Amino acid sequence: LKPHFGLIVIDTPPLLAVADARVLADRADSVLFAARWGKTSRNAILDGLKQLDGNSAPVAGVVMTRTDMDRLSSYQYGSTYY
Numbered sequence: 001l002k003p004h005f006g007l008i009v010i011d012t013p014p015l016l017a018v019a020d021a022r023v024l025a026d027r028a029d030s031v032l033f034a035a036r037w038g039k040t041s042r043n044a045i046l047d048g049l050k051q052l053d054g055n056s057a058p059v060a061g062v063v064m065t066r067t068d069m070d071r072l073s074s075y076q077y078g079s080t081y082y
Contacts, residue, residue, distance in 0.1 A: 015048040025052055030060040037064040038071075 001008055010028065012021035025031045031052055035045050045062065052059055 015051060016044060022051060022055070025057050026055045028057040031055070031057045032060050033062045034065050035062060037067040039066070 010024055012024055015021040015033075033045070033048060033052070035048075049059060049062075
């Protein structure tokens, strides 16, 4: 499909749940790691990124999904969550 499209997005099942994401990540040009805000633990994110380490596709970034903007707006510079 690559010659026909400028961007191809593949949404996979959770990385730590099944092997599908790791297999597809090795065939991708880059990976965008998504984690659910307030739900996915820091350790789960770090474990997932470790599993992607060594794949041919670099991790382009990490995005937080379902962010609670009201709760997020209460954080300030100096807050432990900032």
